[in-house]
Amino acid sequence: MDIRHTCYKSCMTARSSAPRATFQEQVLHQLGKDICAGRYRPGQVLPSEPELCERFGYSRIVIREAIKSLVAKGMLEVSRRVGTLVLELSRWNLFDTDIIAWRAESRQPDPTMARDLAELRRVVEPAAVRLAAVRASDSDRKALRAAYMAMERAVAGKGDYVEADLAFHATILSACGNQFLRQMQEAMSAMLQASFKVISEKPGGPAFSLPMHEAICVAIERGDAEAAERAALVLIEQAESDLQDRLRLRKADPRSSARSAAHRTRERTARSA
16 A cells, blocks of 8 residues: 555554644634534624633633634634624635534534535546546555455444445545545545535435445546546536435434434444444
């Protein structure tokens, strides 16, 4: 396995075993989630520093650092006359991995985000798999097959399906040999993770998607660019349909996602027992 795939695995491991968030990170993530959930809407002024200090129980320095981070992400603007203003969505850095995660975690489903993600996948992934089919090295193909096998094992109850699915798609972006697509890998992984978590709630969904992933894997292994592109489009269309179905279910019954999460936790506990 080459250095690109080693770096990706190290990144995933680092995320899963990240140290406890600092005070500034705790405030940052909570305020970010609050904004994405609509607690503070565009055009609204955030509570004052003293109010935020009282809410979180931290010093002004901690609050200011968190605010600075949100300003850097394009979510806030600080004005001496007005205060700290929440900006319109169009001003946000939508490829920021924190913003992607916060929007995905919101209890209010965003159909526009789901639609735009599907459109982005249609633009990027078919072209990426075509390039990967032509340019992938032997080590790339081995890494892709390994990621697919990890998905198979996860469906059988031995591993994390979402993590394996992310590795599969990250390997394709790495194998396509385009420096700009590689730069998109972290943002794409965050966006895909947001949708994969929702899609994986569908009973039997991961098992149903396996043949579609295998078709992509086989086409890239054979160097068949056209077959790889067709297989990618089939997978994207199915994923889009599944995502819309699950979001409609969540909107109809917000408790359903919580029940699904609890069910998956019980399954993991039972398998490890």
